[in-house]
Amino acid sequence: MPIIKVENLTKVFGKNAGNALALLDKGLAKAKILKETGCTVGVNRVSFEVEAGEVFVIMGLSGSGKSTLVRLINRLIDPTEGSVWVGGEDLAKMNKENLRRVRREKLSMVFQKFALFPYRTVLENTEYGLEIQGMKKEERSKRAKESLELVGLASYLNQYPEQLSGGMQQRVGLARALANNPEILLMDEAFSALDPLIRKDMQDELLELQENMKKTIIFITHDLDEALRIGDRIALMKDGKIVQIGTPEEILVNPANEYVEKFVEDVDRSKILTAEHIMKRPETITIEKHGPRVALERMKEAGISSIYVTDTKRNLKGYVTADDASAAIKKEVRDVNEILKTDVRTIPKNTSMNEIFNIIHNSSVPIAVVENGKLYGIIVRGAVIAALAGEGEVNL
């Protein structure tokens, strides 16, 4: 059961919204509609669902409609059409009073430029959401302090926002949003105004907080690296439409169209791809059945100089080199155990490319990808380089 369900959400800015909608139905492009009706299509028939506890990233370049979309979700902007279901209620159609209730109890927002009230102290800023609910001073300041503690600002209660650095100000913004104890956090480019190092710290911290809080987070960003780092799923927007929704891997590895492909081509793939994506089906011999002769035969066929050895249950036993195999044949040794080498470098499936790179450059045999003792695949040097270049075949 998704916690947020967005259906057919559409926003057209301008006076002839009705006409523009009709043209949208005909499938006209955004630019053409602007020319014909003078209306700007902000968000165009967007539908998606977000599961509870998920970090859902909406990514797009400026003008793609992502900021409008997030404001349609808590109705800072009224939608032209469509529904936003939060816990069985449609925000798009509810009256003002109910909307206020939902905003107070279920949805909080963190803003790009922090949007802190400069005339209020850190504590007073954090209390804001509770204060307008009419909560008593003691209770709200207790909860605000807890929230500030979460983000590590417990000792700055009486400072004013301008006395804090950007990163700290955004922590206050986050604390203010958390103080209401909402189910859903809307984060509109929350880290975009911070410099890169601080941004990375904040991302880590958010993920850490999220481990304990298990909030549902809708995170808007224009930064693909950020999206890939923190998103459980990513929705990519262009011209007000969602172009692709998927996990970071799906988006990177299987771009839905040329636009997505272009978007992801500059990504540092080493951070995303893991052993599982680039491993190949291994050539193996079975220790119970095959001897040195079969081993040498298979190596010749595949054009390789070593081969992995498993038992019938695919448990990895070791490897055999071509040199050892031909020597054994000359000496008429039948048992592979005699020439079996066991100094195998194994890695789990989720090993990152960076680590693989470090291991593989001083290893003469392909690396074995092993999980629970079973051999799943091998990684050869060529595959690593091809994958980093964004060219090689990648499996999902």
Add this chain to the structure above:
Amino acid sequence: MLDFTPRIPIPEKVEYITEKIQDTFAFLFDPIKNGGNDSLEWLAEGLAGIPAILVILIVVILAFFVSGKRFGLAAFSLVGLWLIYNQGLWEEMMLTFALVLISSILSVIIGVPIGILMSKSKTAQNIITPVLDFMQTMPAFVYLIPAVAFFSIGMVAGVFSSLIFATPPTVRLTNLGIRQVSRELIEASEAFGSTGSQKLFKVELPMAKNTIMAGINQTVMLSLSMVVIASMIGAPGLGREVLSTVLVKIG
């Protein structure tokens, strides 16, 4: 060519209408005039009744703390007030002060809500802006006419004319101040579920405070200049001294 059209009898009409209003609303204007004059006089006399030395002391101390515990402003206040006393203008100054005080307070009470209304409603802004333009382009003297017409001469007429003249800056800058509050702060307040009045009192007015204060500052200045001019319609105070001097010189 231009003489071809007959003169439209505007002055006659206006006079007629004014008389009508005076007659019809006498029940309204007369109590305001009488009650207003009485209470203004009471206030002015009350203020003038405070021992000068006490007033000077209070002002100097206030100046000292308001200027951040520096002596410059306090010293100027001391010398200035002493000089006024020394020249025998103390009572007149207190009368003028009473008029400025009352007309400024009324200007703010009327002006800030109108400014808020303008900031909230585009229609209100479209209607009120030209009215403010009109009020400010008219030379100050002109306001003496309606003031006399409705309230005859005296303090109330003075306050009335100064209200018309001095309120616009407060209205304009209140409107501007609220409209200038950043979009994100408004969104933040709405996103947390503020009601309209919570948004106004907890975000918009505090954010607009400096701009509104600049407007009020202008209003106080304009009130001062207008209550001096209003001496021509019988407002007491320093203006009367100026007027009598001018009249004597014209002779």
